[in-house]
Amino acid sequence: MTRRNAFAVAGQALGGLAGAAIVLPAVGFAVAPIFERGKERWEPVGPVDDFVEDTYRAVVFTETEGIGDAGKTTAYVRRGSRDLEEDPSRYVAISTRCTHLGCPVRFVDAAGNFICPCHGGVYDFQGKRIGGPPVRPLDQFQTRVRNGQVEVGPRYSVTSQLDPVRARDPGEFTGGIWEYLYPPRPSTFPPPK
């Protein structure tokens, strides 16, 4: 290597280093939120007597703090049903986020189904997909009872058999091979037992 070449390589290496010193922090700054897990928050949504086992009651609560109405979300809450082999002392909170592309689904009492206005996704009473393009049942929120109030907590996803898994985005499959193809992201909460 000639002296001239050595200097050229050294100059380019220094330039690359200087460039990386600017670009890498900027990129890290922009992508950092991907790896941040939000604070686990629980919010009371009403006394236990408000919720029955044969229909849902819509509740609105804050999912993301500090951004006003944009941080609020809706869930449909009911008491566990013996007919569906659920624990009657527990509460079921179904997310309104359609698992196709995230539009808000509505519980239609007359049909006993959840129906999405965007692309025609239909879910049964338990949130299992029975029609349209969605790829998995509706997500749920963790629930607990404190001081006679039902509280909702972090969101989680379920498999087609309603087994809890870590929260997924709409459009992502759950269960089976999908848990390995798309491992859970670090920003999600572990599912309830």
Place this chain on the structure above:
Amino acid sequence: MSQAVEKAKEGAELAKEGSVDVAGWLDQRTGASGFLTGMLFRNVPKGTNWFYTLGSATLFAFVIQAVTGVFLAMYYTPSVTDAYASITHINNDVFLGQFVHGMHKWGSSLMVILIFLHMGRTFFFGAYKYPRELNWVIGVVLLILTMTMAFTGYLLPFDQRSFWASIVGININGTGPVLGPYLSDFLRAGPELGATTLARFYAIHMLLIPGAIIALIGAHLYLVVKLGTTAPPWLRAERPKVAAPVERLDAGADENGAPGNGAGR
């Protein structure tokens, strides 16, 4: 080149006389007239017609977006709690606010439509073929950047439609293979659409992408001027009548008016 020299001489004479010609003064220092003459008075092939203006029309649509966007930014607040109120303020209170906002809103659709018409013209006239493949590639990147602009701009008014359309759009991104979920996380800046999402879309919409678009439009135009434009395909059919139609890189810009490619005057 000689023209530039003449201009320069002219400028020098004028300066001697004491009257300063601003254009000459600038030209003497930049040589801009040579560049501008080459660009604005270049030869175009026979048969050039109105379809060839779609590219300029797209450029004009972009300029409208850039200008109205800059002025909208003077009143717009990229905050989750204030964004909708600031748009309402622009539309209802600011003098000509609804007009400027309207130009930006409808202009975005116009730009996308014009891009596709321009793309269709290029495709059906075969203008993407050698040696202009790179310009087609740059154009496709410009199309993708424009779609990104349309997508990020849609969230900014932060009304119900913006909000849900962006949720759906982000989730469509999330269905991409392997990186999809990370891409949607990046766009949202977290698991849920929130304050950082809006700020992020705003930064992408008015700082990141426009810079890239301007740079690529520069490259796009440079190649148009360097390679020249193509003749319409129906003129190509006459080529066998012309003697020695050798395909050459500089055929479109041949100053001697050589008839290869149907170019020249």
